Amino acid sequence: MTTWLVTGGAGYIGAHVVRAFLDEGITPVVIDNLxxxxxxxxxxxxxxxxxxxxxxxxxxxxxxxxxxxxVMHIAGFKYAxxxxxxxxxxxxxxxxxxxxxxxxxxxxxxxxxxxxxxASVYGTPDVDLVTEDQPLHPESPYGETKLIGEWLAADQxxxxxxLRAVCLRYFxxxxxxxxxxxxxxxxxxxxxxxxxxxxxxxxxINGDDYHTPDGTCVRDYVHVGDLAIxxxxxxxxxxxxxxxxxxYNLGSGEGLSVRQIMDAMAANTDHDxxxxxxxxxxxxxxxxxxxxxxAARDLDWTMRWDVDQxxxxxxxxxxAHRS
Ligand code: UDP
Numbered sequence: 603m604t605t606w607l608v609t610g611g612a613g614y615i616g617a618h619v620v621r622a623f624l625d626e627g628i629t630p631v632v633i634d635n636l637x638x639x640x641x642x643x644x645x646x647x648x649x650x651x652x653x654x655x656x657x658x659x660x661x662x663x664x665x666x667x668x669x670x671x672x673v674m675h676i677a678g679f680k681y682a683x684x685x686x687x688x689x690x691x692x693x694x695x696x697x698x699x700x701x702x703x704x705x706x707x708x709x710x711x712x713x714x715x716x717x718x719x720x721a722s723v724y725g726t727p728d729v730d731l732v733t734e735d736q737p738l739h740p741e742s743p744y745g746e747t748k749l750i751g752e753w754l755a756a757d758q759x760x761x762x763x764x765l766r767a768v769c770l771r772y773f774x775x776x777x778x779x780x781x782x783x784x785x786x787x788x789x790x791x792x793x794x795x796x797x798x799x800x801x802x803x804x805x806x807i808n809g810d811d812y813h814t815p816d817g818t819c820v821r822d823y824v825h826v827g828d829l830a831i832x833x834x835x836x837x838x839x840x841x842x843x844x845x846x847x848x849x850y851n852l853g854s855g856e857g858l859s860v861r862q863i864m865d866a867m868a869a870n871t872d873h874d875x876x877x878x879x880x881x882x883x884x885x886x887x888x889x890x891x892x893x894x895x896x897a898a899r900d901l902d903w904t905m906r907w908d909v910d911q912x913x914x915x916x917x918x919x920x921x922a923h924r925s
Contacts, residue, residue, distance in 0.1 A: 603629055604627075604628045604629065604671050604841070605628070605629040605630075605631060605668050605669060605670050605671055606623060606628055606629070606630055606631070606670060606671060606672045606673065606674055606714075606837055607630075607631050607632075607633060607661075607664060607665060607668070607670045607672070607673045607674065607712075608620050608623070608630045608631065608632050608633075608674045608676060609633050609634070609655050609673065609674070609675050609676055609677035609703065610634055610639060610675075610676035610677030610678065610718075611630060611631075611632030611633070611634055611639075611644060611648075611650070611676070612632060612634035612636060612639030612640055612641055612643050612644050612650070613634065613638060613639040613640075613643070613676065613677070614639075614643075614775075614783060614784070614785045614786065614787070614826065615676055615718070615772075615775060615826060615829065615830070616632070616634070616639065616674075616676040616677070617639070617640075617643035617644060617782075617783045618778075618779055618780075618783060618826045618827060618829070618830040619674055619676060619830045619833045619834070620632060620644065620645065620648060621645065621779070621780060621783075621830065622827075622830035622831055622833060622834045623834055623837075624645065624648075625834075626834050626838075628834065628837070629668075630648055630674075631648070631649045631650075631651075631664060631668045631670065632644055632648055632649065632650045632651070633650075633651045633652075633653055633655060633660075633661065633664060633677070634650070634652065634677065635652065635653060635654045635655075635677075636652060637679075638680075638786070638787075640786070642782075643782065643783045645782075649668065651664055654699075655675075655677050655699040655700075655702055655703050656694065656695075656698055656699050656702045657702070658702045658705050658706045658709075659706075661702065661703060661706035661707075662706040662709045662710050665706060665707065665710035665712050666710045670710070670712050671712070671714060671841060672712060672713075672714030672715065672716070672837055672840060672841065673703060673707055673712060673714070673715050673716070674716045674833060674837065675700065675703050675715065675716065675717050675718060676718045677695075677699065678695055678696045678699065678700075678718065678747075678748075678751075679691060679692045679695040679696055679744070679747075680720075680744065680787075681744065681787075681789050682722055682742040682744040682745060682885075683742070683789060683883075683884075683885070684789065685742050685743040685744035685747075686742055686743060688743075689743040692743045692744055692747055693743065693747055695747075696744070696747035696748065696750075696751060697747050697750050697751070697754075700717070700750075700751045700754050701754060704754060704755075704758045707765075708758075708762060708765075713762075713764045713765050713766060714765075714766055714767075714837065714840040714841060715755060715758075715765060715766070715767040715768075715840075716767070716768055716769075716770065716833060716836045716837055716840070717751055717752065717755050717767065717768070717769045717770070718769075718770060718772065719748045719749075719751060719752055719769040719770060719771045719772070719849060720744070720745065720748040720771055720772050721771055721772060721773045721774075721822070721851075721853070721890055721892065722740055722741070722742060722744055722745030722748055723738045723740050723745055723748050723749045723752065723771060724736055724737075724738060724739065724740075724771075724890070725738075725739035725740050725741040725745065726739075726741065726887040726890075727890065730889070730891065731855060731891055731892065731893040732851060732853065732890065732891065732892040732893065733851070733892075733893045733896075734771075734847065734849055734850065734851055734896060741885065742885070751769070752769045752848070752849060755767040755769055755848070756848055766840045766843075766846075767840075767848075768836050768839075768840065768846045768847070768848065768849070768850065769848060769849040769850070770829075770832070770833065770836065770849070770850055770852055770897075770901075771849055771850065771851050771852060771853075771892070772824075772829065772852050773821070773822035773823070773824055773851070773852060773853040773854070773890070773891075773892050774790075774791075774821045774822055774823045774824065775824055775825075775826050775829055776790075776791075776792045776823050776824070776825065776826065776912050776916055777792075777825040777826050777827065777907060777911065777912040777913075777915040777916045778826060778827075778915045778916055778918070778919035779825070779826060779827030779830065779915070780919070781918055781919045781922035782919070782922075783919060784916065784919035784920045784922070784923055785826075785916065785920075791821075791860065791863060792863075792912075792913075792916050793916075793920070795863070795864070795867050796867075796871075796916060796917060796920050799867070799871055799873040799875070800920070800924065804875055804876075804877065804878050805864060805867065805875065805877045805878075806877060806878045806879070806880040807860050807861060807864065807877045807878070807879050807880065808860070808880055808881065808882055808883040808886065809879070809880070809881060809882030809883065809886070810861070810879050811882070812882075812886075812888045812889075813888045814859055814888050814889055815859070816859050816861045816862075817861075818859045818860035818861045819859065819860050819886050819887070819888060819889065820857035820858065820859050820888065820889040820890075820891060821857065821858065821860075821889075821890055821891070822853040822854050822855075822856070822857060822858075822890060822891040822892050823854070823858050823863070823909065823912060824852055824853065824854050824905070825905070825906065825907035825911070825912050825915075827906065827907060827915075828852075828903070828904065828905060828906050828907060829852055831902055831906075832852060832897060832901040832902055832903045835900075835901045835902035835903075836850075836901050839900065839901065844900075846900055846901075847896060847900070850894075850896050850897040850900065850901060850903075851892040851893060851894050851896070851897060852892075852894060852897055852903060853891065853892020853893065853894045854891075854892070854894060854905050855891065855892070855893055855894055855895075856891065856905075857889060857891040858909060861877075862909070863909070863913075864877045866909045866910055866912075866913045867913055867917075869910070869913075870910050870913040870914045870917065871913070871917045
């Protein structure tokens with residue numbers, strides 16, 4: 603039996619990865635401190651420890667008890683904007699937490715590691731399509747901690763040659779592959795728009811004077827179900843001893859503007875609306891879109907869901923949890 607620890611497995615992305623593991627006959631074990639996750643996102647029958655990844659002894663114990671073959675390290679504090687006000691909290695969760703994970707893995711002799719990184723390691727890239735070899739210039743404490751997380755993985759691979767690791771750089775992750783799990787982030791476009799519609803408020807575009815075709819910011823939206831499949835592909839590649847690069851973009855190669863997302867929201871929810879235009883949000887770059895060709899080659903990465911399905915699935919999962 604193959605078993606992987608999923609840190610942050612009660613969160614929006616982690617709970618999708620847990621299901622993708624189950625679909626492939628791999629046993630997931632979850633550790634989550636429930637700071638932003640939900641215990642009910644974890645499927646029945648999956649072992650769950652409520653605890654913090656900074657507790658090295660606890661993680662070591664879980665890895666040993668469950669004879670884990672690898673660690674999918676997804677837990678972290680993921681709000682770039684908030685990280686500016688809370689740098690120490692962000693560093694504790696994302697850097698101290700990652701050091702603790704790698705230490706526990708070394709003590710328990712676990713040799714496979716997939717790390718959730720982020721587009722934020724690139725900062726504001728000066729290219730139309732970001733490739734993995736672009737310079738890394740994070741612009742928030744959050745982005746810095748993700749870059750340090752990548753360095754930690756690389757340094758630990760050098761120090762422990764039996765360790766095999768890969769970092770996955772997420773772009774704008776949206777949608778749901780199951781109505782059991784939805785994105786409850788208070789800081790991202792999809793959940794903010796959906797909450798506004800459910801509350802009877804009109805969604806707002808943060809600025810329409812950017813240097814983009816329709817004046818609103820362009821981002822690379824990817825479906826969480828596709829993302830989860832590539833995580834499992836990464837885990838399998840590491841277990842099979844296949845050669846992987848240190849880091850991959852999980853990006854679609856296609857940009858969508860905020861206005862296009864708003865149009866898709868109006869078309870695919872039962873709420874027709876015209877968004878209001880507000881001021882720019884501090885720190886928003888005009889455009890970030892990634893090339894995902896390397897992940898397509900090595901990690902079964904492909905866009906199985908289009909933007910309408912992204913919106914419909916996000917909406918449907920949120921409605922399913924409406925109290
Ligand atoms: N955005 C918006 N209205 C909102 C929330 C977000 O126009 O109510 C914009 C935001 O300013 C950014 C884009 O949507 O241009 C994506 O924002 P998100 O926070 O989801 O992702 P990120 O900033 O990490 O790309």
